[in-house]
Amino acid sequence: MSDAPFLSVRDARVGFATARGPLRAVDGVSFDLQAGRTLGIVGESGSGKSVLVRSLIGLVGAASGAEVAGQVLLDGRDLRSLSPAELRGVLGRDIGIVFQDPMTSLNPVMKIGRQIGEGLRLNRGMDAAAAARRAIELLAEVGIPEPERRASQYPHEMSGGMRQRVAIAIAIACEPRLLIADEPTTALDVTVQRQILDLLQREQRQRGMAMILITHDLGVAAGRADDIMVMYAGRAVEMATTREIFRSPRMPYTEALLRSLPRLSDPTHTRLSAIPGRPPDLARRTGGCSFAPRCRYRDTRCDEAQPAETREGGRGYACFHPIGAGA
Amino acid sequence: MHASAAKGATIAAVRPRRRWHWALALPLGWLVLVAFLAVTADWIGLPDPAAQELILRRKPPSLEYLLGTDNLGRDMLSRIIYGARTSLIVGICAPFLGFLIGGAIGMSAGYFRGKIDLLAVGFIDVLLAFPALVLALTFTAYLGQSLFNVTLALGILSIPAAARVSRANTLAWANRDFVLAARTIGASNWRILTREILPNLLPPMFAFWLVAISVIIVAEGALSFLGLGIPAPQPSWGGMIADGREALDVAPHTALIPAAVMFATVLSLNFVGDMVRNMVDPRRSAL
Numbered sequence: 001m002s003d004a005p006f007l008s009v010r011d012a013r014v015g016f017a018t019a020r021g022p023l024r025a026v027d028g029v030s031f032d033l034q035a036g037r038t039l040g041i042v043g044e045s046g047s048g049k050s051v052l053v054r055s056l057i058g059l060v061g062a063a064s065g066a067e068v069a070g071q072v073l074l075d076g077r078d079l080r081s082l083s084p085a086e087l088r089g090v091l092g093r094d095i096g097i098v099f100q101d102p103m104t105s106l107n108p109v110m111k112i113g114r115q116i117g118e119g120l121r122l123n124r125g126m127d128a129a130a131a132a133r134r135a136i137e138l139l140a141e142v143g144i145p146e147p148e149r150r151a152s153q154y155p156h157e158m159s160g161g162m163r164q165r166v167a168i169a170i171a172i173a174c175e176p177r178l179l180i181a182d183e184p185t186t187a188l189d190v191t192v193q194r195q196i197l198d199l200l201q202r203e204q205r206q207r208g209m210a211m212i213l214i215t216h217d218l219g220v221a222a223g224r225a226d227d228i229m230v231m232y233a234g235r236a237v238e239m240a241t242t243r244e245i246f247r248s249p250r251m252p253y254t255e256a257l258l259r260s261l262p263r264l265s266d267p268t269h270t271r272l273s274a275i276p277g278r279p280p281d282l283a284r285r286t287g288g289c290s291f292a293p294r295c296r297y298r299d300t301r302c303d304e305a306q307p308a309e310t311r312e313g314g315r316g317y318a319c320f321h322p323i324g325a326g327a
Numbered sequence: 328m329h330a331s332a333a334k335g336a337t338i339a340a341v342r343p344r345r346r347w348h349w350a351l352a353l354p355l356g357w358l359v360l361v362a363f364l365a366v367t368a369d370w371i372g373l374p375d376p377a378a379q380e381l382i383l384r385r386k387p388p389s390l391e392y393l394l395g396t397d398n399l400g401r402d403m404l405s406r407i408i409y410g411a412r413t414s415l416i417v418g419i420c421a422p423f424l425g426f427l428i429g430g431a432i433g434m435s436a437g438y439f440r441g442k443i444d445l446l447a448v449g450f451i452d453v454l455l456a457f458p459a460l461v462l463a464l465t466f467t468a469y470l471g472q473s474l475f476n477v478t479l480a481l482g483i484l485s486i487p488a489a490a491r492v493s494r495a496n497t498l499a500w501a502n503r504d505f506v507l508a509a510r511t512i513g514a515s516n517w518r519i520l521t522r523e524i525l526p527n528l529l530p531p532m533f534a535f536w537l538v539a540i541s542v543i544i545v546a547e548g549a550l551s552f553l554g555l556g557i558p559a560p561q562p563s564w565g566g567m568i569a570d571g572r573e574a575l576d577v578a579p580h581t582a583l584i585p586a587a588v589m590f591a592t593v594l595s596l597n598f599v600g601d602m603v604r605n606m607v608d609p610r611r612s613a614l
Contacts, residue, residue: 057511059507059510059511085515088510088513088514088515089513091510091511091512091513092511092512092513092514093513095511096511096512097507097508097511099504099507099508100504101504104503104504104505105503105504105505105507105508106505106508107505107509107523107526107527108527109526109527110522110523110526118509118512118514118522119512119513122512122513122514122518123512123513167508170508170512171511173512174512
């Protein structure tokens with residue numbers, strides 16, 4: 001952890017102009033990611049996870065009416081200062097993305113093999129035949145039986161899990177150094193989820209890629225991420241190693257998330273604890289902590305000011321009432 | 328998986344109804360016949376469609392003249408077939424031209440949004456606000472009557488519709504994740520438009536094109552009927568109806584036969600267009 005981080009994000013902000021006024025979808029998020037490590041970004045729907053990551057690589061920008069600010073350094077290169085053509089080069093070679101829904105992330109009228117080969121032809125200058133051969137190898141690598149036959153099929157001829165495997169093959173085709181998995185298992189059957197996560201983890205280890213795993217499910221992040229960043233209402237409210245998050249959460253929101261996970265060891269018919277209330281309206285931020293209205297430790301201070309990030313060794317959190325903190 | 332399994336089941340249940348229907352053999356057969364005769368008109372021993380025989384004018388259909396003769400004693404069958412050639416050339420080429428231009432406008436509008444969209448939609452609305460026939464009339468009146476000018480005028484008239492269809496479809500496809508995925512592998516806008524979005528646009532555009540052909544055939548007929556379409560002596564269905572109108576009381580077949588042929592052709596095109604659209608639709612919802 002001593003050398004410069006592979007990916008370094010400082011004070012990322014994304015705002016949208018809405019009919020009800022400006023909306024800050026991402027509000028000052030910073031994190032570092034070392035090569036070969038996995039960062040889990042956890043938060044509920046609308047907490048800004050996907051927007052954050054998409055804004056980092058220029059997929060959310062002025063074209064979609066968003067205001068993006070902050071610094072993004074990938075291997076020392078400032079991504080936000082690149083021209084569109086340079087950014088396309090970086091995206092094609094260094095970054096691979098797996099999206100949530102394999103029903104929509106594959107082109108329905110293009111054969112599987114060609115979709116995988118597309119990036120290779122674009123970024124590696126391969127000819128069609130070489131790209132087609134490599135596509136078959138990649139299909140085999142992501143665990144699709146009969147890759148030769150599958151390569152000439154269309155997406156609708158495959159199941160959801162297989163399609164997600166194809167999406168992974170597309171993402172890793174150009175040997176990226178950063179793999180972003182945006183809720184890769186949310187649209188899949190529970191039995192398939194695990195296979196896909198195992199596949200992602202295996203590929204990540206074999207290729208030494210850094211990985212960002214976006215999920216709303218702490219259980220998904222638990223076994224797969226080295227570090228976890230918890231997001232709430234567009235802010236990073238807690239960041240720590242996975243072990244620390246599960247052993248001793250500091251932020252009450254993290255604690256509440258952990259309590260709402262069902263446990264097999266619970267007796268049957270145990271009431272699942274849920275977080276009361278609903279996430280705040282991002283277009284109408286109050287001055288205080290955005291989790292305060294739902295927090296059981298809330299006091300007047302929480303309503304008046306936004307807690308700054310407190311650092312504690314390698315971890316950080318933004319709360320006035322950290323749970324179990326030594327200080 | 329449950330969801331996709333359920334979807335598979337509904338498709339299997341629905342498909343037999345949407346598949347080939349024997350009743351479609353009739354319109355399809357008619358279109359094939361018309362197209363075949365139009366293409367081979369020069370080689371099947373038809374009398375000259377412009378040869379006049381004034382003694383034999385306004386003859387009702389008989390064995391010698393299968394569809395009778397017109398006001399000037401010209402063979403109706405021959406004129407109908409050569410007229411089909413005119414109708415098909417205009418009907419196929421004009422929407423093709425319009426779809427090429429309109430499709431490009433609609434795709435850029437739907438993909439880039441923003442100012443380009445605003446400009447394109449404004450342009451489409453201006454074009455739509457013109458009374459279509461008057462625009463075409465002005466066009467052929469000024470540039471002169473010829474097959475090319477009529478095609479050009481009707482082609483321009485089909486731009487707005489094509490632009491709207493392609494814009495709406497592009498809007499839907501451009502938000503799919505595979506477009507985002509293409510961008511993350513470093514694809515440029517041009518590549519995304521031509522390789523990711525365009526192939527998805529072709530099936531609905533093709534179905535719409537078939538319907539557009541029938542609209543244009545009627546429009547060409549209207550232009551010829553008004554005397555501003557294809558110049559005589561080249562036969563066209565609209566021109567034949569216009570000629571026959573004078574003798575409607577004594578020789579109704581001179582106007583009614585070309586009208587019936589146009590009716591059957593347009594109806595067949597609409598049936599086939601609908602069939603193609605139905606074949607395209609379930610596939611789209613399944614993906």
